[in-house]
Amino acid sequence: MDRRDNQGRLAIVAGSGRLPLYVAEAARGRDDEPYIFAIKGESTTDWSAFDHTDLGIGDIAGLKRISAEKQIGRIVLSGGVRVRPAWNEIRLNLGTIWRLPKLMRTLMHGGDNLVLTTAIGLLEGDGRRVIGAQDIAPGLxxxxxxxxxxxxxxxxxxxxxxxxxxxxxxxxxxxxxxxxxxxxxxxxxxxxxxxxxxxxxxxxxxxxxxxxxxxxxxxxxxxxxxxxxxxxxxxxxxxxxxxxxxxxxxxxxxxxxxxxxxxxxxxxxxxxxxxxxxxxxxxxxxxxxx
Structure with missing residues (x-):
């Protein structure tokens, strides 16, 4: 059974390391074919075997646009991110542009947990929800x-x-x-x-x-x-x-x-x-x- 039927397609935002690939392979093993957003400058995995695109770390608008096109309903954030996006790398759509000042304060002064929680808030909505890597790959x-x-x-x-x-x-x-x-x-x-x-x-x-x-x-x-x-x-x-x-x-x-x-x-x-x-x-x- 294709799991996107009632939950939307799965997307993996892939940072550095091997975790994103493990999650992608686990998803494929569950007949849950993922779409990969490979973060530019972070992900070094060869994603040619998967439907994917390279995306700037701050391009929230691009992720949302492609998510709508690909009918993405679930998103997993996995892998490392060494560098936080600079202010001129952030791309927000009209629905979230008002969050920019708070987002910049968070990037400058917040710890990793606060930054990731803020990212979840930006990505969710319009039928999308963020889930854990362990939900897709419980064997890890x-x-x-x-x-x-x-x-x-x-x-x-x-x-x-x-x-x-x-x-x-x-x-x-x-x-x-x-x-x-x-x-x-x-x-x-x-x-x-x-x-x-x-x-x-x-x-x-x-x-x-x-x-x-x-x-x-x-x-x-x-x-x-x-x-x-x-x-x-x-x-x-x-x-x-x-x-x-x-x-x-x-x-x-x-x-x-x-x-x-x-x-x-x-x-x-x-x-x-x-x-x-x-x-x-x-x-x-x-x-x-x-």
């Missing part, structure tokens, strides 16, 4: 518990606990989703540079003897407390586990049911072969760090 969602042969040991559990507290505070400020703790101490917080760059700082800290060279540490990623779970769920993939291993971390903990694990089997195989854990956690199940 991290489940509760260890996902491979290894589980966190006592020290890793302590690092996870303190990282959860830090991640929640970080999320309340709408800054990032990832935290690294080593030996019971938070040593890195994710900012605009992203998870892989944050992990990369750990090697430098170890080299400078700012953190222990023998205690492994963990990476924890959680949703922000006020996050709209339709967009920007915490995610990890093969590059994440490889970088974590290079940084001497013992594993990765993702919020179960509210985060995405890409390259799942490759990640599990790598973790198993290098003695690392990948686990889904319920943050509320962890007590306060002592």
């Amino acid at each position: 969602v991290a489940e509760l518990g260890p996902l491979g042969q290894h589980a966190p040991d006592r020290q890793a559990e302590a690092d996870i606990r303190i990282s959860i507290e830090a991640a929640r505070l970080l999320g309340e400020l709408d800054i990032g989703q990832g935290v690294i703790a080593v030996g019971g101490r938070v040593v890195a917080l994710e900012g605009p540079e992203g998870t892989d760059s944050m992990i990369g700082r750990i090697n430098e800290l170890r080299t400078r003897e700012r953190i222990s060279a023998t205690r492994p540490g963990v990476l924890v990623k959680l949703c922000k407390p006020s996050q709209d779970i339709r967009v920007d769920l915490p995610s990890a993939g093969l590059s994440t586990i490889r970088n974590a291993h290079e940084a001497g971390l013992s594993g990765i903990a993702l919020e179960a049911g509210r985060s995405l694990l890409l390259d799942r089997q490759d990640v599990i195989d790598f973790a198993d072969s290098h003695g690392m854990f990948v686990t889904g956690i319920d943050p509320d199940a962890y007590g306060a760090a002592r």
Whole structure:
């Protein structure tokens, strides 16, 4: 059954990384043929096998026009966006031009969650609604518990606990989703540079003897407390586990049911072969760090 019959055609706004392709392939596997809006300067995927167009990051008017032509009813926002649109890149139609001043303030001063929530407000309407990547590709969602042969040991559990507290505070400020703790101490917080760059700082800290060279540490990623779970769920993939291993971390903990694990089997195989854990956690199940 073609799912566009009663919900409208699916569109994927594709940023950087492999997530948009995974979502597109999952949609096609459900007989839900997607239309791809590939963001110029962000998406590097070859979309030639899909109905698609390249679109400027701020071209809301163009997206709405094409959505009407293609009878788009559902939109998934997926993939990374490194640079926010400049004021002269924003294209709004007459129905939304009045929002421009507020939009510019949000782009200049708002955190990522506020920006994405604002984007949802601009895209929805006229029969369109934004849905989550997990609604199309539920197999990407991290489940509760260890996902491979290894589980966190006592020290890793302590690092996870303190990282959860830090991640929640970080999320309340709408800054990032990832935290690294080593030996019971938070040593890195994710900012605009992203998870892989944050992990990369750990090697430098170890080299400078700012953190222990023998205690492994963990990476924890959680949703922000006020996050709209339709967009920007915490995610990890093969590059994440490889970088974590290079940084001497013992594993990765993702919020179960509210985060995405890409390259799942490759990640599990790598973790198993290098003695690392990948686990889904319920943050509320962890007590306060002592």
